[in-house]
Amino acid sequence: xxxxxxxxxxxxxxxxxxxxxxxxxxxxxxxxxxxxxxxxxxxxxxxxxxxxxxxxxxxxxxxxxxxxxxxxxxxxxxxxxxxxxxxxxxxxxxxxxxxxxxxxxxxxxxxxxxxxxxxxxxxxxxxxxxxxxxxxxxxxxxxxxxxxxxxxxxxxxxxxxxxxxxxxxxxxxxxxxxxxxxxxxxxxxxxxxxxxxxxxxxxxxxxxxxxxxxxxxxxxxxxxxxxxxxxxxxxxxxxxxxxxxxxxx
Numbered sequence: 001x002x003x004x005x006x007x008x009x010x011x012x013x014x015x016x017x018x019x020x021x022x023x024x025x026x027x028x029x030x031x032x033x034x035x036x037x038x039x040x041x042x043x044x045x046x047x048x049x050x051x052x053x054x055x056x057x058x059x060x061x062x063x064x065x066x067x068x069x070x071x072x073x074x075x076x077x078x079x080x081x082x083x084x085x086x087x088x089x090x091x092x093x094x095x096x097x098x099x100x101x102x103x104x105x106x107x108x109x110x111x112x113x114x115x116x117x118x119x120x121x122x123x124x125x126x127x128x129x130x131x132x133x134x135x136x137x138x139x140x141x142x143x144x145x146x147x148x149x150x151x152x153x154x155x156x157x158x159x160x161x162x163x164x165x166x167x168x169x170x171x172x173x174x175x176x177x178x179x180x181x182x183x184x185x186x187x188x189x190x191x192x193x194x195x196x197x198x199x200x201x202x203x204x205x206x207x208x209x210x211x212x213x214x215x216x217x218x219x220x221x222x223x224x225x226x227x228x229x230x231x232x233x234x235x236x237x238x239x240x241x242x243x244x245x246x247x248x249x
Contacts, residue, residue, distance in 0.1 A: 011236065011237070012052065012054060013165075013235055013236070013237050014054070014165045014235055015053070015054060015055065015164055016054070016057075016131065016161070016162065016163050016164050017049075017054060017055070017056055017057070017163055017164065017165055017166075017167050017235070018059065018154055018157060018158035018163040018165070018166045018167070019046070019056060019057070019058045019059070020058075020059050020150070020154040020166055020167065020168045020169065020205075021042065021058065021059070021060045021061065021225065022063060022169075022170070023060060023061040023062045023063035023064035023065060023089070023092055024061070024063050024171075025038070025042075025064075025169055025170070025225055026038055026039055026042070026060070026064055026092055026096075032065075033064060033065065034064065034091075034092070034095050036099075039095050039096060039099045040099050040102075040103075042096065042099070042169075042225070043096065043099035043100045043102070043103050043105075044103060045225075045229075045230075045231050046058070046100060046231070047100070047104070048229065048231070048232045049231050049232050049235055050105060050134075052235065054235060055132070056131075056136050056137075057127070057131065057136070057137045057158075057161055057163065058093075058096065058137070058138045058139065059138075059139045059150055059153055059154040059157060060089055060092040060093055060096060060138070060140070061089060061149075061150040062085045062087075062088025062091070062092060062150070063085075063088075064088075064092070065088035065091060066084050066087075067085060068081035068082035068084060068085035068086075068146070069081070071084070071085075078146060078147065079146040079147070081146075082146035082147060082148075083113075083146060085142075086112070086113060086141040086142050086144070087113075087141070089140050089141055089142060089150060090109075090111060090113075090115070090119065090140045090141055093109045093111075093119070093138045093140035094109060094118065094119075094140075096138060097109050097138055100136055105135075105136050106133075106134065106135045106136070107136045107137070108127075108130045108135050108136075108137050108138070109137075109138045110122040110127055110137060110140065111139075111140040111141045112140070112142060112143055112144030112145075112153070113141040119140055122139065122144075124161065127139075127157075127160075127161055128161050128162070131161065137161075139153065139154075143156060148208070149206050149209070151205035151206045151208075152205075152206060152208045152209045152212070154166055154209065155205070155208075155209040155210075155212040155218070156212065158213075158218060159212065159218060163218070164219075165219045166213065166218060166219070166220045167220075167221045167231060167234065168204070168205065168220060168221065168223070169223060169224075169225025170222055170223070170224065170225060171224070171225075172224060173223065173224040174188045174189065174190075174241040174242035175188070175192055175197070175202055175204055175222050175242035176188050176189070177200075188242065189242045190239060191243050191244075191245060192242060192243075192244055193244070193245065193246060194210050194213060194214035194244055194246065194247075195214070195247060197210055198210055198211070204220065204222055204242075204244060205220065210244075214246070217246060219245050220244040221234055221240075221241055221242070221243050221244075222241050222243075222244070223240050223241030224241065
Protein backbone atom coordinates (compact mmCIF):
# COMPACT_ATOMS: atom_id res chain seq x y z
CA UNK A 1 0.00 0.00 0.00
CA UNK A 2 1.41 3.43 -0.99
CA UNK A 3 1.70 6.32 1.53
CA UNK A 4 -1.28 8.01 -0.11
CA UNK A 5 -3.38 4.84 0.17
CA UNK A 6 -2.38 4.44 3.82
CA UNK A 7 -3.47 8.01 4.50
CA UNK A 8 -6.83 7.39 2.81
CA UNK A 9 -7.28 4.13 4.72
CA UNK A 10 -7.05 6.04 7.99
CA UNK A 11 -10.09 8.11 6.98
CA UNK A 12 -12.24 5.16 5.97
CA UNK A 13 -15.54 4.64 7.78
CA UNK A 14 -15.23 0.85 7.32
CA UNK A 15 -12.06 -1.21 6.84
CA UNK A 16 -13.52 -4.67 6.15
CA UNK A 17 -16.80 -4.96 4.24
CA UNK A 18 -19.17 -7.69 3.13
CA UNK A 19 -20.68 -6.69 -0.21
CA UNK A 20 -24.04 -8.35 -0.88
CA UNK A 21 -25.17 -8.42 -4.51
CA UNK A 22 -28.35 -9.92 -5.86
CA UNK A 23 -28.13 -12.24 -8.83
CA UNK A 24 -30.56 -9.94 -10.65
CA UNK A 25 -28.04 -7.12 -10.27
CA UNK A 26 -25.70 -8.97 -12.65
CA UNK A 27 -28.31 -9.16 -15.42
CA UNK A 28 -27.93 -5.54 -16.47
CA UNK A 29 -30.75 -4.81 -18.90
CA UNK A 30 -31.24 -8.49 -19.70
CA UNK A 31 -34.14 -10.56 -18.39
CA UNK A 32 -32.04 -13.62 -17.59
CA UNK A 33 -28.45 -14.68 -17.04
CA UNK A 34 -25.31 -12.56 -16.86
CA UNK A 35 -24.43 -9.30 -18.58
CA UNK A 36 -20.62 -9.23 -19.01
CA UNK A 37 -20.50 -5.42 -19.00
CA UNK A 38 -22.36 -5.26 -15.68
CA UNK A 39 -20.09 -7.87 -14.12
CA UNK A 40 -17.05 -5.90 -15.32
CA UNK A 41 -18.54 -2.70 -13.87
CA UNK A 42 -18.86 -4.37 -10.47
CA UNK A 43 -15.27 -5.60 -10.70
CA UNK A 44 -14.09 -2.06 -11.43
CA UNK A 45 -16.04 -0.68 -8.46
CA UNK A 46 -14.58 -3.32 -6.14
CA UNK A 47 -11.07 -2.59 -7.41
CA UNK A 48 -11.45 1.10 -6.50
CA UNK A 49 -12.21 0.33 -2.86
CA UNK A 50 -9.61 -2.42 -2.65
CA UNK A 51 -6.97 0.09 -3.75
CA UNK A 52 -8.05 2.31 -0.83
CA UNK A 53 -6.92 -0.39 1.58
CA UNK A 54 -10.34 -1.96 2.21
CA UNK A 55 -10.69 -5.71 2.72
CA UNK A 56 -13.60 -6.97 0.59
CA UNK A 57 -15.71 -10.11 0.82
CA UNK A 58 -18.68 -10.72 -1.48
CA UNK A 59 -21.88 -12.77 -1.36
CA UNK A 60 -23.91 -13.05 -4.58
CA UNK A 61 -27.43 -14.37 -5.02
CA UNK A 62 -28.52 -16.62 -7.87
CA UNK A 63 -31.90 -15.19 -8.85
CA UNK A 64 -30.75 -14.28 -12.35
CA UNK A 65 -30.41 -18.00 -13.09
CA UNK A 66 -32.68 -19.87 -10.67
CA UNK A 67 -34.83 -18.96 -7.69
CA UNK A 68 -35.51 -21.84 -5.32
CA UNK A 69 -38.47 -20.20 -3.57
CA UNK A 70 -40.31 -19.57 -6.84
CA UNK A 71 -39.63 -23.10 -8.06
CA UNK A 72 -40.96 -24.56 -4.80
CA UNK A 73 -44.17 -22.55 -5.17
CA UNK A 74 -44.64 -24.20 -8.57
CA UNK A 75 -44.45 -27.69 -7.07
CA UNK A 76 -40.74 -28.50 -6.85
CA UNK A 77 -39.59 -29.95 -3.54
CA UNK A 78 -38.18 -27.00 -1.56
CA UNK A 79 -34.84 -28.50 -0.51
CA UNK A 80 -34.02 -29.60 -4.07
CA UNK A 81 -35.02 -26.20 -5.42
CA UNK A 82 -32.82 -24.42 -2.87
CA UNK A 83 -29.81 -26.58 -3.73
CA UNK A 84 -30.28 -25.66 -7.38
CA UNK A 85 -30.34 -22.01 -6.35
CA UNK A 86 -27.06 -22.51 -4.47
CA UNK A 87 -25.45 -23.86 -7.65
CA UNK A 88 -26.63 -20.72 -9.46
CA UNK A 89 -24.72 -18.60 -6.93
CA UNK A 90 -21.57 -20.58 -7.74
CA UNK A 91 -21.93 -19.71 -11.43
CA UNK A 92 -22.26 -16.02 -10.53
CA UNK A 93 -19.32 -16.21 -8.14
CA UNK A 94 -17.06 -17.71 -10.81
CA UNK A 95 -18.14 -14.99 -13.26
CA UNK A 96 -17.27 -12.24 -10.77
CA UNK A 97 -14.00 -13.97 -9.91
CA UNK A 98 -13.00 -13.97 -13.58
CA UNK A 99 -13.89 -10.28 -13.94
CA UNK A 100 -11.93 -9.34 -10.81
CA UNK A 101 -8.86 -11.23 -11.94
CA UNK A 102 -9.09 -9.56 -15.36
CA UNK A 103 -8.66 -6.19 -13.61
CA UNK A 104 -5.63 -7.45 -11.70
CA UNK A 105 -7.04 -8.53 -8.34
CA UNK A 106 -6.33 -11.77 -6.50
CA UNK A 107 -9.43 -13.72 -5.53
CA UNK A 108 -10.65 -16.84 -3.82
CA UNK A 109 -14.08 -18.42 -4.15
CA UNK A 110 -15.15 -20.35 -1.06
CA UNK A 111 -18.19 -22.59 -1.40
CA UNK A 112 -20.44 -23.83 1.39
CA UNK A 113 -20.96 -26.96 -0.73
CA UNK A 114 -17.80 -28.90 -1.50
CA UNK A 115 -16.71 -28.73 -5.15
CA UNK A 116 -12.94 -28.88 -5.07
CA UNK A 117 -12.40 -28.48 -8.81
CA UNK A 118 -14.12 -25.08 -8.78
CA UNK A 119 -13.72 -23.51 -5.35
CA UNK A 120 -12.26 -23.90 -1.90
CA UNK A 121 -14.50 -25.24 0.82
CA UNK A 122 -15.57 -22.54 3.25
CA UNK A 123 -13.23 -22.31 6.24
CA UNK A 124 -13.60 -19.21 8.39
CA UNK A 125 -9.97 -18.80 9.43
CA UNK A 126 -8.79 -19.39 5.87
CA UNK A 127 -11.19 -16.75 4.58
CA UNK A 128 -9.88 -14.22 7.09
CA UNK A 129 -6.30 -15.05 6.15
CA UNK A 130 -7.10 -14.46 2.46
CA UNK A 131 -8.51 -11.03 3.33
CA UNK A 132 -5.43 -10.17 5.36
CA UNK A 133 -3.24 -11.15 2.39
CA UNK A 134 -5.09 -8.78 0.07
CA UNK A 135 -7.40 -11.19 -1.71
CA UNK A 136 -11.06 -10.65 -2.55
CA UNK A 137 -13.06 -13.51 -1.05
CA UNK A 138 -16.32 -14.54 -2.73
CA UNK A 139 -18.63 -16.73 -0.66
CA UNK A 140 -20.71 -19.06 -2.85
CA UNK A 141 -23.56 -21.54 -2.27
CA UNK A 142 -25.23 -19.55 0.49
CA UNK A 143 -25.02 -21.22 3.89
CA UNK A 144 -24.99 -24.67 2.28
CA UNK A 145 -28.41 -25.37 3.78
CA UNK A 146 -31.86 -25.23 2.17
CA UNK A 147 -34.48 -22.83 3.56
CA UNK A 148 -31.87 -20.09 4.11
CA UNK A 149 -31.43 -17.19 1.71
CA UNK A 150 -28.23 -15.54 0.52
CA UNK A 151 -29.25 -12.56 2.69
CA UNK A 152 -28.88 -14.81 5.72
CA UNK A 153 -25.62 -16.17 4.29
CA UNK A 154 -24.34 -12.60 3.94
CA UNK A 155 -25.21 -11.75 7.56
CA UNK A 156 -23.66 -14.98 8.81
CA UNK A 157 -20.42 -14.67 6.83
CA UNK A 158 -20.09 -10.97 7.70
CA UNK A 159 -20.16 -11.77 11.41
CA UNK A 160 -17.87 -14.78 11.05
CA UNK A 161 -15.13 -12.76 9.33
CA UNK A 162 -15.55 -9.72 11.57
CA UNK A 163 -16.82 -7.37 8.85
CA UNK A 164 -17.56 -3.80 9.89
CA UNK A 165 -20.66 -3.51 7.69
CA UNK A 166 -22.87 -5.26 5.16
CA UNK A 167 -23.18 -3.16 2.02
CA UNK A 168 -26.19 -4.28 0.02
CA UNK A 169 -26.18 -3.17 -3.62
CA UNK A 170 -29.68 -2.83 -5.10
CA UNK A 171 -31.45 -1.26 -8.05
CA UNK A 172 -32.77 1.64 -5.93
CA UNK A 173 -30.88 4.29 -3.99
CA UNK A 174 -31.94 3.23 -0.50
CA UNK A 175 -34.86 2.09 1.64
CA UNK A 176 -38.26 3.73 1.08
CA UNK A 177 -41.54 3.73 2.95
CA UNK A 178 -42.97 1.81 -0.03
CA UNK A 179 -41.81 0.61 -3.43
CA UNK A 180 -40.88 3.85 -5.26
CA UNK A 181 -41.59 2.18 -8.62
CA UNK A 182 -45.29 1.81 -7.74
CA UNK A 183 -45.62 4.55 -5.10
CA UNK A 184 -44.19 7.83 -6.47
CA UNK A 185 -44.87 9.56 -3.13
CA UNK A 186 -42.74 7.04 -1.16
CA UNK A 187 -40.15 8.69 1.07
CA UNK A 188 -36.55 7.56 1.44
CA UNK A 189 -35.01 6.85 4.82
CA UNK A 190 -31.49 8.08 5.49
CA UNK A 191 -31.31 5.99 8.68
CA UNK A 192 -33.73 3.37 9.98
CA UNK A 193 -33.63 0.87 12.83
CA UNK A 194 -33.58 -2.89 12.43
CA UNK A 195 -36.83 -3.23 14.35
CA UNK A 196 -38.62 -0.71 12.11
CA UNK A 197 -37.46 -2.60 9.02
CA UNK A 198 -39.04 -5.75 10.45
CA UNK A 199 -42.22 -4.03 11.71
CA UNK A 200 -42.83 -2.26 8.41
CA UNK A 201 -41.89 -5.34 6.35
CA UNK A 202 -39.60 -3.23 4.18
CA UNK A 203 -37.77 -6.24 2.71
CA UNK A 204 -34.29 -4.77 3.02
CA UNK A 205 -33.12 -8.32 3.76
CA UNK A 206 -35.11 -11.26 5.04
CA UNK A 207 -36.14 -11.24 8.71
CA UNK A 208 -33.58 -13.87 9.72
CA UNK A 209 -30.73 -11.77 8.30
CA UNK A 210 -32.05 -8.58 9.90
CA UNK A 211 -32.39 -10.32 13.27
CA UNK A 212 -28.81 -11.64 13.06
CA UNK A 213 -27.51 -8.16 12.31
CA UNK A 214 -29.61 -6.62 15.08
CA UNK A 215 -28.43 -9.15 17.67
CA UNK A 216 -24.79 -8.45 16.76
CA UNK A 217 -25.12 -4.70 16.07
CA UNK A 218 -23.84 -5.07 12.49
CA UNK A 219 -24.84 -2.06 10.35
CA UNK A 220 -26.34 -2.50 6.88
CA UNK A 221 -25.96 0.11 4.15
CA UNK A 222 -28.42 -0.18 1.26
CA UNK A 223 -27.34 1.71 -1.87
CA UNK A 224 -27.70 1.94 -5.64
CA UNK A 225 -25.04 -0.36 -7.05
CA UNK A 226 -25.46 0.99 -10.61
CA UNK A 227 -24.03 4.41 -9.75
CA UNK A 228 -20.28 4.84 -10.25
CA UNK A 229 -18.19 5.38 -7.07
CA UNK A 230 -21.08 4.76 -4.65
CA UNK A 231 -19.19 2.10 -2.68
CA UNK A 232 -16.05 4.24 -2.56
CA UNK A 233 -17.92 7.35 -1.44
CA UNK A 234 -19.81 5.50 1.30
CA UNK A 235 -16.50 4.27 2.68
CA UNK A 236 -15.21 7.85 2.69
CA UNK A 237 -18.15 8.92 4.85
CA UNK A 238 -20.58 10.39 2.34
CA UNK A 239 -24.27 10.03 3.18
CA UNK A 240 -25.45 7.71 0.42
CA UNK A 241 -28.33 5.26 0.49
CA UNK A 242 -29.90 4.12 3.76
CA UNK A 243 -28.13 2.88 6.87
CA UNK A 244 -29.87 0.30 9.07
CA UNK A 245 -28.71 0.45 12.68
CA UNK A 246 -29.95 0.15 16.26
CA UNK A 247 -32.79 2.42 17.28
CA UNK A 248 -31.48 5.78 18.51
CA UNK A 249 -32.52 6.75 22.05
